[in-house]
Amino acid sequence: MLYARCLALIVFTLLCTGCIEPTEPVFRLEQPFYLVEGELTDQSGQSQLTVRQSNFSDVQLTLDPISDATVLAEEEGAGTRVQWQADPDVPGTYRAPADFAVQPGERWFVNVRFPDGTEAISAAELLPAASRIDDFRVAFEQEGRFVTAQRRFVPVFRLLLDFTDPEGTEDYYEWNYRYWEQEVVCASCDRGVYREGECIPVERFTTNNERYDYLCESSEDGCFRQRGGNQLDLSTDQAFAGGAVQDRPIGEIDFTDFGGILIEAIQYGLTAEAYAYGKVAADIVRGSSGLNATLPAALNGNVRNLDPDGPEVLGNVRVASRTTRRLFFVRDATFGEPPPRDRTIRLEPSNPPFTPPQAPCSGNGRTPIKPDGWPD
Amino acid sequence: MARLIRLLVLLLPLSGFAQSVELKLRVVDLDGDAPLAFVSVQLSPGRVAGQTDERGRLTLTAEPGVYTLRASYTGYAPFEQKLQLRDDLEATLRLEASSEQLETIVVTDRADRLALSRPAMGVEQLSARELENVPTVLGERDVLKSLQLLAGVSSAGEASNGVSVRGGTIDQNLLLYDGAPVFTPTHLFGLFTVFTPDAVAGIDLYRGNIPARFGGRIASVLDVRSKTPGSEPTEIRGGIGLISSNLAIETPLDKRRRLGLLVSARGAYNDALFPVIDRLKNTRSRFADATVKLRYRAGERDFFTLSGFYSQDVYQVDLISQVGGVPAVANQYAYLTLNGGLEWLHFFTDDLALNVSAHRANYDPELRFVQEDGGRVNFLSGIDYSIGRATLGYTTGQHQLGGGIQYDRYRLNPGRLDPGGVSGITPLELEQEIGVEAAAYVENEWKISDRLGLSAGLRYVRYQQLGPGELRTYRPDEELRAGTLLDVTPFGQGEEIVTYSGLEPRLGLNFRVTSTTSFKASYARSRQYLQNIYNATTPVPTSRWKVSDPNVGPQTGDLYSLGLTHRTANEKYIFQLETYYRQITDLLEYKPGADFFLNPTVETDLLRGEGRGYGVELTARRSSGRITGELNYTYARIENRVAGDGPTTRINRGAWYPGYFDQPHTFTSNLILNEGRTHELGLNLIVQSNRPYTVPNGFVTVRGVPVPLFLERNNDRLPIYHRLDFSWTIHNIKKQQRRWTGDWVFTVYNLYGRDNAYNVFYQPRDANTPALGIFSGSPFAAYRLSIFGAPVVSLSYKFTFLP
Structure with a gap:
């Protein structure tokens, strides 16, 4: 006797898989602490x-800069000491003398003395060998990355690096990048006007627009704004030890506007300890959002x-x-289209003899100095 | 209405004036006399019940008296007859095949059978019939999701690659399918179980007194069996759906039904539809599974079974974190399970049987790094697992004796990186790991008296790690790291690197306080020599497995349980109370930043600690009447402690902290309303404390990137989890015996669309982060991830065609 049983017509509705919703960031706060973070490199001025x-104040946790600490860098075993100076433009930041650069074979550490007498030191590290960058280029992708907050794919420029890993050594890398774009507007005020910085x-607004833009004070080269990669991208050389690596992605820059852009690829050689520290941080930041969160x-x-x-x-x-x-390259329509946004510059109306002021080309990464590599 | 069935009764006074009498039954097909296995038989009143074995035989023990004997079996008309038992009796039941699936008589042979009379504790058995009554996800009958309705069983969330039993981790459960282990029991990262639904005959879950014949895991044993073909008429089942399609054929291959074949397969090619949805453009998902079984009845006393299981998945999901180290534009996961087994069952006498079996399990996961130009770097790993087993069983009047030997050999490939022609990538291969477990066990279930039963088992396991391999020796009493490595000793093929061994006693006691109430106690010790290591909230299928070695010893679990079971006088309700305490030594934990990908010295990233779990499980069950179902409440805790000397070797400053599956309160209910003719409604409700997660204690900046600062682990808990599922079955509406009858089944998973949190994570805010007020001035945006945030509806039509 033959039985036949058939299952048919399955209908589905509203399958919502992997919903991500914003929620309030909360912290379980411990005792206050000092935070010292930085690097000594083999490049002058870096x-x-x-x-x-x-x-912890006003229900917010912040990291407040300390500008009156004493910072000394010392070469282990050689007795060489170098005092670092506080950067007046960036509170809490200390820089080595402009000609300071760690040399191969040297081990350095830092000593920080805080205003309350607390003294901290870092572990000494030996300068790792540098690896040569063979080539650097970009690849454009119109639908490069899905941005959850915008619920859409955005166009990106992928940064690709070729380099050669030294043979016979265990090497640890970190990659980053920074880029410069020209700025035309250096200040914008919502329902207000820009005065004295x-x-x-202003309560009365004569137009329907809610924003006034103010042009940059600039040198004849113009005004440039630097942004960093602000990423944690690390790797060992386990997968490519001693070989030439091609097309290693080191970051992405969203295609937001047309015009020239200067990009700098940065390749660090790290110690094993620095790699381990950065790797933990990278896992916390990058690996926390998945179903298999670290x-x-x-x-x-x-x-x-x-x-x-x-x-x-x-x-x-x-x-x-x-x-x-x-x-350096120019972003134009041959690549594709940036996402639509309001690119209109709304200047405060002139009313002779009044002309709207210009905003200084400074702060927030702005500089009137043309970066090396930007064409004339 | 039940048909008249011929009952052949042999009046053989097999014993004298015993207080209890034995009813020895043999159940066969009316047409052909083929024995019928797994027939449910019940004596009422008294709820004495059982299932026939492979040879259609069953022995029931009851007090002398008048009973109603009932038997039911899929595809056959149910049997019911009054019977007077005065002395021991032998009888043969002949059941007639019927196209009607009558629902009026439900024979429950499940926990009721075990609950009162046997010392077994923490055992749950689900038949295929019971699985069909559980509302499912996307129209699929899901083994693991049905288990989550039981006390003491939970998951890590809706996208979890397994279940947690009494707070244990996923890999602490031994999952067997027809005797062979399965290492990844889910498809599509936890959404579906791999077991082909139409092939599953039943599930036994041992979470308390694990029998001595099982070993190798410290939390539970989940024994899944496929159907036994041949004794039933030919049956073809199939289904077509948007997510998956399946086909099953179960048929005797000869007229005398000595040789039977079962083939069941399922396939899913979901990603054909995904490009339509913008969000799923980069998502790939395909899976397939199949079960094959060939069973041959060589005679009255010999049975041979050849079984095979296949499961394969390929997927790429944005929601799975990318693996670092090898650059790629996307990570794809693919994994293959290929299991097989051969079994011989021989009955020397009705009471003495030998079972010899050999099984092989191959698990091959693969991680594919897709390159910009479409090329692929592949990371391959795998487990080859072989088992040889011989078991002898002997039943006397008061003893059920068993004993056997088992030999497991497993070879792990921890990882091989294949550049696949991509330039700049070096091929790498980690050394294989080989472990063998040789075990011998004895067990006895002794019915001392009508009131008192005792089960005692003893398992001895000798584990060895064999070469080729290395023995890495570190400075004693210091942290295992590169700086404390003293020596590396190589071992050749087959050389013994390390040996661990020990006894694993299993004890159980059952005392019948009254005819309706029994008290139980049990103790079990287990060891685990093969463990899954993953520094994540839940393992992915490519997560690494690790054999015990000189630096990473086995985990040991000791479980103590007490229980009370009560059945009401009218036999409608059964109540159970179980409490347990489990101690785990050499618990595995992970150092901050532990990374096992291509890591040749994983012991430097592992920590050893201890764990403790305890809980109380309450169950109330109603198994007859218009409304049947079960209510469960569990209070359970699981805590870990890792008390090392330094900040990198201790967690939470060496204090006890909640384990990853610590969910203190769980309430589940499973209710079925059957109006007896056409309509059956089902409701499943789950309300439970959610998993712990970690709230940062502050933040630091690294390279200008704000990074959450975690000084503790599992210091908070996700919002409460609750979900209601609904099913409505309309049976054969005309209730006539026709060539064509059909059922409509409508199910809703997550009826009111509860958005249950799976995880909460923090990410630095950047230009793409919307300026939401909820983030206020924090440098972080916090997000809550959930899997199913809306009801999932399915509608299916089942029909029976009788040519």
């Missing part, structure tokens, strides 16, 4: 340190309070080699 203190709210981990850096019973001091100061390569 070594810097930030010194901050945690502050700040936006003043377990939260404590960041055990190499900075410690000389007094174990004193205030908590966290952070990591590394010694790293630094190799860079720059690339």
Whole structure:
């Protein structure tokens, strides 16, 4: 006797898989701590340190800069000491002398003395060897990345690097990038006007527009704004030890506007300890959003309070080699289209003898100095 | 109405004036005399019940008296007859095949059978029939989701690659399908179970007193069996759906039904539709599974079974974090399970049987790094697992004795990187790991008296790690890391690297306080030599497995349980109370930043600690009447502790902290309303504490990137989880015996669209982060991830065609 049973007509509705909704970021706060973070490199003018203190106020956790600390860099075993100066433009940032550069074979650490007498030091690290960058280029993709917050794909320029890994050594890398674009507007005020360096709210607004834009004060080269990759991209050389690597992605820059762009690829050579620290941070930041999110981990850096019973001091100061390569190109319609947005510049109306002021080309990464590699 | 069935009764006074009498039954097909296995038989009153074995035989023990004997079996008319038992009796039931699936008599042979009379504790059995009554996801009958309605069983969330039993991790469960282990039991990262639905005959879940014949995991044993073909008439089942399609054929291959074949397969090619949805453009998803079984009855006493299982998945999902180290524009996951087994069952006598079997399990996961130009770098790993087993069983009047030997050999490939022609990538291969477990066990279930039963088992396991391999020796009493490595000793093929061994006692006690109430106690010790290591909330199928070695020893679990079971006088309700305490030594945990991908020295990223779990499980069950169902409440805790010397070797400063599956309160209910003729409604409700997660203690910046600062682990809990599922079955509306009868089944998973949180994570805010007020001035945006945030509806039509 034959039985036949058939299952048919399955209808589905509203399958919502992987919904991500914003929620309030909360913290379970511990005791206040000092945070020391930075690097010493083999490139002049690129070594810097930030010194901050945690502050919990008004239901917010912030890291407040400390500008009156004493920062000394010392070469282990040689007795060489170099005092770093606070950067007046960037509170909490300390820079080595312009000609300071770590040399191959040297081991350095830093000593930080805080205003309250707390003294912290970092573990000494040996400068790793630098790896050569063979080539740097970009690849455009109109639907490059899905942005959850915008619920759409956005066009991106993928940054691709070719380099050669040294043979016979265990190497640790970090990649980053920064880029410059020309700025035309250096200040914008919503329902206000720009006076004396700040936006003043005005109640009466004669137009329907809610914003006034103010052009940059600039040199004849114009005004440039630098932005960084602000990423944590690290790797060991396990998968490509001693070989030439091609098309290694080191980042993405969203295609937001037309015009020239200068991009600098930065390749760091790290110690094993610095790599381990950065890897934990990268996993926390990059790997937390998936179904298989990385377990939260404590960041055990190499900075410690000389007094174990004193205030908590966290952070990591590394010694790293630094190799860079720059690339300039003009973003135009041959690549594709940036996402639509309001690109209209709304200037405050002139009313002779009044002319709207210009905003200085400074702050927020702006500089009137044309970066090296930007064509004339 | 039940048809008249011939009952052949042999009046053989097999014993004297015993307090209990034995009813020895043999159930066969009326047409052909073929024995019918897994027939449910019940004596009422008293609820003495059981299932026939492979040879259609069953022995029931009851007090002398007048009973109603009932038997039911899919595809056959149910049997019911009054019977007077005075002395031991032998009888043969001949059942007649019927096209009608009558629902008026439901024989429950499940936990009721075990609940009162046997010392077994923490055992749940689900038949294929019971699985069909559980509302499913996307129209699929799901083994693992049905288990989550039981006390003490939960999942890590809706996208979880397994279940947690009494707070244990997913890999602490031994999952067997027809005797062979299955390492990844789900498709599509936890949405579906791999077991071909139409092939599953039943599930046994041992979470308390695990019998001595099982070993190798410390939380539970999930024994899934496929159907036994041949004894039933030919049956073809199939289905076509938007997500998957399936076909099953079960047929005898000869007239005498000595040789039977079962083939069941399912396939899904969902990604054909995904490009239509913008969000799913980069998502790939395909899976397939199949079960094949050939069973041969060589005579009255010999049965041979050849079984095979196949499962394969390929997917690419944005929601799975990319693996670092090898650059790629996307990560794809593919994994293959290929299992097989051969079994011989021989009955020397009615009471003495030998079972010899050999099984092989191959698990091959693959991680594919898709390159910009379409090329692919592949990371391959795998497990080859072989089992040889011989078991002897002997039943006397008061003893059910068993004993056997088992030999497991597993070879792990921890990882091989294949550049696939992509330039700049170096081929890499980690050394294989080989482990063998040789075990011997004895067990006895002893019915001391009508009131008192005792089960005692002892399992001895000798584990060895064999070469080729390395023994890495570190400085004693110091953290395992590169800086404390003293020596590396190589071992050749087959050389013994390390040995672990030990006894694993399994004890159980059952005392019948009254005829309706029994008290139970049990103890079980288990060891686990093969473990899954993953530094994540839940493992992906490519997560690494690790054999025990000189630096990573086995985990040991000791479980103590007490229980009380009560059945009401009218036999409608059964109540159970179980409480347990489990201690785990050498618990596995992970150092901050642990990464096992291509890591040749994983012991430097592992920590050893201890765990403790305890809980109370309450169950109330109604198994007859218009409304049947079950209510469960569980209070359960699981805590870990890792108390090392330094910040990298201790967690939460060495204090106890909630384990990853610590869910203190769980309430589940499963209710079925059957109006007896046409309509059956089902409701499943789950309300439970959600998993712990970690709230940061602050933040730091690294390279200008704000990074959450975690000084603790599992210091908070996700919002409460609750979900209601609904099903409505309209049976054969005309209730006539026709060539064509049909059922409509309508199900809704997550009826009121509860948006249950799966995880909460923090990400640095950037230019693409919307300026939402909820983020206020924080440098972070926090997001809550959920899997099913809306009701999932399915409608299906089942029909029976009788040519």
